[in-house]
Amino acid sequence: MTSLRQLEYLVTVVDTGSFTRAAEQLHVTQPALSHQMRALERGLGGPLLERLPRAVRLTPMGRAMLPHARAALADAERARCAARLASGTTAGELQVATVYSVSLGVLPPALRVWRRDRPEVDVRLIEFRHADELREAMAAGEADVALGPRPADWPGPVRELGVEEFVVVLPADGASEDDETGVVDLATLADCAWVHYAPGNGLAELVDATCAAAGFRPRAAVRTEQTAAAPTLAAAGLGPALVPANVLPARFEGRVLRPSVPVRRTLAAYTRGTPDPLTSAFIETLTEHATV
Secondary structure, eight states, rough: OOOHHHHHHHHHHHHHOOOOHHHHHHOOOHHHHHHHHHHHHHHHOOSSEEEEESSSSOOOOHHHHHHHHHHHHHHHHHHHHHHHHTTTTTOOOOEEEEEHHHHTTTEEEEEEEEHHHTTTSEEEEEEEESSHHHHHHHHTTTSSSEEEEOOOOOSSSEEEEEEEEEEEEEEEEEEOOOOHHHHGGGGGGGGGEEEEEEEEEEHHHHHHHOOOHHHHHOEEEEEEEEEHHHHHHHHSSOOOOOEEGGGOTOOOOOOEEEEEEEEEEEEEEEEEESOHHHHHEEEEHHHHHOOO
């Protein structure tokens, strides 16, 4: 039978890239580590690792096994933390996975309330560029709860938090008739060079799709990884930017207009299985206090 210790050995060998370094990190002898890895492979019916002269490489079976090994170890650690928290022997930690834009605009009010009400529980944020990366990390057991765009066909519980609206940011010194209505037709910005997002950032796809629906492909004046930088760059005159309305600071100097065809996405909190009481309490806090 496969043990958690064997799974820990596998993950550590992969992460360190060496049996020697893994044995040092695990505080076991290298022969003992090798013996347990061979026992794991025998139990699974095939090799998980290819032993190279200066490294190790996952076999196809090993690549299939690794995310499940990580998930099992993460679940075991969360179970230990939950038990210690219930017994009062530790403060505990909640692991929250999200995407960059949500950690900037949606989470802070909820985290402020959570910290006020539960100062003994630390929150560890794990941030991703793209909703697909977020979903993969959650499926692999890397967090207690994920917060981001509502995932399609997610097998576990999903709690919708609200609808996030996007706005167009323009320089403060270029007032036009659009400012009177507060609405802009994106097609009128087709000839502009835009403040865009870097490839791999999920918002880059959203901007491209929104502009395509308006009949053009946006030309990038500058690309940024950081959601917070986009409105600042747009206000400085580098070009229009499409940003979540909730990331704009209270005293923002740029012009903010709503697209004539609204741009929105549903945000949700989701878990791999039935959430434990601590995670459930956090989701309730999100529902009541997240800025969506």
